[in-house]
Amino acid sequence: MRVAVVGGGIGGLAAALRLVQAGHDVAVLDGGARPGGVIGTSTAEGFRREHAANGFLTGADDGAAALCDELGVGVVEAAPAARARWIYLRGRLHRLPAGPGSFARSGLLSWRGKLALLGEPLRPARDVAAAGDESLWDFAVRRLGTEAAHALVAPMVTGVFAADARRVSLAAGFPRLAALDARGGLVRGMIAEARGRRRGGGARRRGKTTLAAPAGGMAVLVDALAARLGDRVRRGVTVRAVEPEPGGVVVVGDDPARRERFDAGVLAVPGPAAAALVRGALPALARGLTEVEYAPVALAFLGFRARDVRADVDGFGFLVAQGEAPRVLGCVIESTVWPERAPADHVLFRMIYGGARDPGAAELDDDALFAQAGADLAQILGVRARPVHATAVRWPHGIAQYPVGHADRVAAWERDAHAARLVLAGSSYHGVAVNDCIADARRVVRQVEAWR
Ligand SMILES: Cc1cc2nc3c(=O)[nH]c(=O)nc-3n(C[C@H](O)[C@H](O)[C@H](O)COP(=O)(O)OP(=O)(O)OC[C@H]3O[C@@H](n4cnc5c(N)ncnc54)[C@H](O)[C@@H]3O)c2cc1C
Known part of the structure; x- marks a missing residue:
């Protein structure tokens, strides 16, 4: 054809x-x-800037x-130092717990919040197919408790997809979580999946999942x-x-x-x-497709001499919980994750502004954006030096948003289109x-x- x-x-x-x-x-x-399209890579003053996606998870x-393998494109994995991830909550950074010990010690959640999270396997399952779609926020509150929804889930959704967890659809945006919920909940669902795989009846085993990008x-x-x-x-x-x-x-x-x-x-x-x-x-299909929303995003790239940044600033980066003073949604320390993206002895921050949570921030002009980014880095990481590099990449229609009910609307549009x-x-x-x-x-x- x-x-x-x-x-x-x-x-x-x-x-x-x-x-x-x-x-x-x-x-x-x-x-x-x-x-x-939005994907692009450019270098300015020795700092490499990813204009949209800056990597992907392997294992899918x-x-x-x-696809990289198929096309002969070499990939690099994120540096081991990028394993540490941080959440800015109640005016300070908290390291995301990596295991039970650090979870117990973490100040991210109160004891009440931790107990609510640990109670996840005891909560009743809900099948999106039977009960209807819900927001990721409602899902997180229902399964993990309000504290974990606010401290962990909502920042992740906003920082990564620039979306508002209270509006984003569980079924369309996070189908794997919906599928696990239908199988008994997150923990029970994963156990059921593993059993299914062992019996040979389940989905193919996924490879090791790491963050990677083309060299x-x-x-x-x-x-x-x-x-x-x-x-x-x-x-x-x-x-x-x-x-x-x-x-x-x-x-x-x-x-x-x-x-x-x-x-x-x-x-x-x-x-x-x-x-x-x-x-x-x-015209009917056109009316439907017009409804697809995109969140505006501005990326601020700020480069510093390494000696001007505190030595304990490390890891992948941080996400900011809603209601905190900084306007930045999240920040990737690109030079830690991918050392080749900054000149030697320099640090590159990629800071994301705007999104469904704060669309006005994506409209700040360059001076205002860099001033805000500088103030946010000073408040969150104590970086007070002048950057040696500051550039922005803007997407007025940045990342597609999937509100609750999205999957049903898409199915209807697809029927019209197919005809x-x-x-x-x-x-x-x-x-x-x-x-x-x-x-x-x-x-x-x-x-x-x-x-x-
Ligand atoms: C700031 C940002 C950060 C992101 N970070 C990540 C990430 O870390 N990981 C991840 O997996 N994803 C990330 N994403 C998401 C991902 O990059 C995008 O969802 C994806 O690249 C979009 O691809 P697309 O083909 O749907 O659309 P687009 O890239 O928008 O491509 C659409 C194309 O259509 C063309 N076009 C439009 N109208 C016409 C027309 N009338 N005639 C001809 N051509 C037309 C445009 O020129 C464009 O080339 C990010 C996105 C952004 C914006």
């Missing part, structure tokens, strides 16, 4: 690769000058690590994907409309007279951009992480092949 993939972010590129491997004739049409069956940065992965696709990727091509017609779709570019017919179309652009493409031909020989792909629908976008490419192939 001749398939048009509109959008050359990681979702579109991965879908195109799997379609080509399944024997289809594919054209990727992307408006950008370079492949990868069909994720980024497997040279995330851009290396999207460049390798684009190179593998060769001249199937057409850059600088903005699609204006996609119109279904019997047995296919017509793609309309900047020049309305240039209309190209395909047997099927994959819309791998953000939901609102997909809505604009089908507004004329499929018009269109597949929806990319981070608006089945997971925002790079691993999710890559794994989702197999679903895209199955959907396209349903028309054969």
Whole structure:
């Protein structure tokens, strides 16, 4: 089949690769000058900046690590020093406990909070499929207690996905947690999973899970994907409309007279951009896709001489609980996790602002953003020196948000799209992480092949 993939972010590129491997004739049409969408890597004053995803977890069956392997892209694992992770709560940093001893000693939760957390296996299970979706916050309160929801779960969701735990869907955003809950709860579910695996009936055993990134940065992965696709990727091509017609779709570019017919179309652009493409031909679908929300994000990259940063500032980085004075949602100490991302004897912080919790922070101009970042680092880590490097990367429509009920809405949109020989792909629908976008490419192939 001749398939048009509109959008050359990681979702579109991965879908195109799997379609080509399944024997289809594919054209990727992307408006950008370079492949990868939000994913990009640049170096400024010797500091390497990841513009969006800065790594991925290995161990997924069909994720980024497997794709790197397939494309011959070498990966580096996060340095062992990155194991320590911190939460800023009640005005100070707390190290995330790594085992029962450190959990008992940790000041992150009160004794009451710790007992509530330990009671998790005793709480009744809830099956999302039967009982309906809920927010990650409600799930965390129900299973782990309010303290753990506030101190552990909500900062993680905000710091990583820039989402508000009170709005984000358990079923769509954290399907694994929902699945464990349905099997008896987090602890009981994991035990049941392990038993299933031992009997050979369960899911395939996952490999060791570590944080990794392509050597040279995330851009290396999207460049390798684009190179593998060769001249199937057409850059600088903005699609204006996609119109279904019997047995296919017509793609309309900047020049309305240039209309190209395909047997099927994959819309791998953000939901609102997909809505604009089908507004004329499929207005009901367009109305739905317009609803897909994106949280705005500003990344502040601050570099310092190592001697200006206290020696005990280490680990992966920290997340900030809601209600604390600093506005930063989370910070990765890039130079600890990936030493090659900063010049020798320098430290690079990547600080994330905005998100669903504080969208106004993503709109601060550079001076205000760097002043806020400096003040936050001073308050949280005691870093008071002037940075030797300060740059920002901004995404007014940064990370897709999945509110409660998202999965049901997506299923309805997909039915409408399918009837018009269109597949929806990319981070608006089945997971925002790079691993999710890559794994989702197999679903895209199955959907396209349903028309054969
Ligand atoms: C700041 C930030 C940090 C992140 N951190 C992580 C992380 O650490 N780990 C992780 O796994 N994920 C992370 N993510 C999420 C992940 O990077 C994204 O979800 C994913 O890269 C999005 O890919 P996509 O293909 O869905 O969309 P995009 O990357 O948005 O690609 C869409 C493409 O469509 C093109 N396009 C749009 N409209 C048209 C049109 N009309 N015609 C032609 N082309 C069009 C655009 O040019 C673009 O190339 C992060 C994201 C951000 C923003």
